[in-house]
Every structure is written in C-alpha cells, then in structure tokens.
Amino acid sequence: MEWINKTTLSNASNKDLGHCDGHCRTILITLYGGVLLGGTAGAITMSCMMLKRNNQSMIAMIVLNIIVLHSILLVSLPFRLSYYVLVVWEFGFFTCRxxxxxxxxxxxxxxxxxxxxxxxxxLIYFKKLQMQQFQKYHVVVLCISIWMVGSVIFLPFFFLQYGINPIYSEQRCFEFYKDLNRREFVILNYSMIVIMMTTVVTLFLIQMGVIVQLVKALWPDLWAHQEYRAQIKSFFFLLVIVVCFIPHHVFRVHFIQNYSETGNSELVLYNEIFVALTTVCCLDMLCFIGGVIH
Known part of the structure; x- marks a missing residue:
C-alpha cells in the first residue's frame, strides 16, 4: 500500500513538473552531476596545492574564499540531483528554500x-596599489567585509521574503520563479541584472585595453612576464562570469517579461537550465590545475 501511494505521488509530481520532462531532467542531472564531480575534484586538489605551497598572497586568500563558496554549493547539489531523479522532494520545505x-x-x-x-x-597595474603596502590582514578584512555585507543583505531577504508564498507544495521544489509576479522581486531582479552587466562590461573593456597594451609592449615573449600572466588570469575570471553568469541574467530579462503573462512552461525549462549553468563556475579550479592558466 505504501509503495502504491508513493508511486501515485511520484506520478502526480511528474505531471505537475510538466515543464521539466524526462529530457529536461536528463540535462539537469548531467549538468549538476558533472559539476559535482569536477567541482569536488578541483576544490580538493586546489586546496591541497595551496596548503603545500603555503601561499599567503592576497589573490590566494581570495581564491580560498571562492573554494569555500564552491564547497557550500557542492554540498547542496546531491539534494538537487535526488529531486530530479525521484521527481519528488523529500527533505522538507525549509531545506528546499x-x-x-x-x-x-x-x-x-x-x-x-x-x-x-x-x-x-x-589597481596594481595602474600603480594605484603597491603589493608591498598590501598586508595579509588587509585581505582578511576585505574578505570578512564581503561576507558580512553579503550576509546582511542576503540572509534577511532569504528568511523574510524568499519562498514564503503559501502556494508552494511540500512535494515540489525549485519553483520560486513564481514569486516574479511580485513587484519587489521584479525590481530586485532588474537591479541585480543592471549591476552585474554594467560591472562586467566596464571591467571587460578595461581588462582588454590592459592586455592589448601589454601585448604591444612585451611581444613576443609575453608568457615570460609575470605582469602579463597576472592580467590573463584576471581575464579568465571575467570569462567565467561571461560564460556562466551572464547568460542567466540576459535570459532573466526575457523570462520576467513573458512568464507572468503567458505561464509558458518552455520558458521555465530554459530558466532551470540557465540556473544550472551558473554552477559550472565551480570547474574554474580544474582549469587552473589542468594548465589552462599557467
């Protein structure tokens, strides 16, 4: 009897998740599974390498914070994989949120x-900041400030606003896009899109200008100069943002403008895939280890 009830619940949930059919779930399982395996391998290997080298530079400290962020996300991915495999959420509504x-x-x-x-x-390239003046505690203060400011903004929003609509079911998860019918969420999304796009375009243009100047000045022995290698690494981080984060935000504009009017299930499918794409940034450490950036 219990098996019959569970099967019925699963079938009902599958029907409710009509926007994410078997093909959609296969894509999401493949994406999240690849990120989980590759990201875990990259985070562990990079952590071991940093411990062996005992590198305490400012960039190394920030990279360590990125590894911590990746690790938090990686711990959450098995829950997502379970949902897309079983088509039923079994971990409670708060865990879903x-x-x-x-x-x-x-x-x-x-x-x-x-x-x-x-x-x-x-800043270092334009001589606005000297490495010798930048002590370890400066980086620690910078990282703690980012965590504190981000938490002050994110946590109240999460506990007081995110996913509190009573329409959500205990057996389904990751449907919080329905909150986009609320005006404050539309404003918040547009604000984040504008901030990210403006920041990326500005930094991308400046970074490309710096790289072109260095190419002209240092050609042909580019890789022999640490300054050039450092700027290429910065360009790599911008490239990760462009590949992993920007597609989600560009599509988000289209999603906000069309979902509330049509309830288009195809838009929801694409939205889930673009959200999953943001996790691919967890493979950045594998790129370093694999020699993409030397």
Whole structure:
C-alpha cells in the first residue's frame, strides 16, 4: 500500500513538473552531476596545492574564499540531483528554500570575489596599489567585509521574503520563479541584472585595453612576464562570469517579461537550465590545475 501511494505521488509530481520532462531532467542531472564531480575534484586538489605551497598572497586568500563558496554549493547539489531523479522532494520545505537559495547566494558571492581579484590586479597595474603596502590582514578584512555585507543583505531577504508564498507544495521544489509576479522581486531582479552587466562590461573593456597594451609592449615573449600572466588570469575570471553568469541574467530579462503573462512552461525549462549553468563556475579550479592558466 505504501509503495502504491508513493508511486501515485511520484506520478502526480511528474505531471505537475510538466515543464521539466524526462529530457529536461536528463540535462539537469548531467549538468549538476558533472559539476559535482569536477567541482569536488578541483576544490580538493586546489586546496591541497595551496596548503603545500603555503601561499599567503592576497589573490590566494581570495581564491580560498571562492573554494569555500564552491564547497557550500557542492554540498547542496546531491539534494538537487535526488529531486530530479525521484521527481519528488523529500527533505522538507525549509531545506528546499535553503538549497534553492544557496545557488543564488553562491553566484553573487562568487561574482563579488571574482570582481575583487580583477580590480586588485588592475589597481596594481595602474600603480594605484603597491603589493608591498598590501598586508595579509588587509585581505582578511576585505574578505570578512564581503561576507558580512553579503550576509546582511542576503540572509534577511532569504528568511523574510524568499519562498514564503503559501502556494508552494511540500512535494515540489525549485519553483520560486513564481514569486516574479511580485513587484519587489521584479525590481530586485532588474537591479541585480543592471549591476552585474554594467560591472562586467566596464571591467571587460578595461581588462582588454590592459592586455592589448601589454601585448604591444612585451611581444613576443609575453608568457615570460609575470605582469602579463597576472592580467590573463584576471581575464579568465571575467570569462567565467561571461560564460556562466551572464547568460542567466540576459535570459532573466526575457523570462520576467513573458512568464507572468503567458505561464509558458518552455520558458521555465530554459530558466532551470540557465540556473544550472551558473554552477559550472565551480570547474574554474580544474582549469587552473589542468594548465589552462599557467
């Protein structure tokens, strides 16, 4: 009897999740599964390498914070995989909110730390900041400030606003896009889109200008110069943002404008995939270890 009830519940949930059919779930399981395996391998290996080298530079300290962020996200991915495999959420509504919130918290915190690396290297390049003047405690203060400011903004929003609508079911999860019918969420989303897009475009143009100048000045022995390698690493972090975060925010504009009017299930499917794409940034450490950035 219990088996029959569970099967009925699963079938009902599958019907309710019509926007995410078997093909959709296969894509999401593949994406999250690959990120879980690759991200875990990258985080562990990079952590071991940093411990062996005992690197206490400002960039290394920020990278350590990024590894912590990746680790928090990776811990939440088995819950997502379980949901898309079983098509039933079995961990309670608060856990659903938490797992769903982690993916967005991870994206925006990681974005801030990526931007911090890029800005610090640009300040050093333009002689606005001297490495000798930048002590370890400065980096510690910077990282703690990012965590505290981000938490002050994110936690009250999560506990007081995110996913509190009574329409959500205990057996389904990751449907908080329905909150986009609320005006304050639309404003919040548009604000985050504008901030991220403006920041990325500005830094991308400055970074490309710096790289072009260095190419002209140092050609042909580019890789022999540490300054050039440092700017290429910064460009890599910007590239990760462009590949992993920007598609989600560009699509978000289209999603906000069309979902509330049509309830288009296809838009929901694409939204889930773009959200999953943001987690691919967890593979950044594998790129370093694999020699993409030397």
């Amino acid at each position: 938490l797992v769903s919130g982690i993916i967005y918290g991870h994206m925006y915190f990681t974005f801030v730390f990526y931007v911090a690396i890029v800005i610090l290297r640009l």
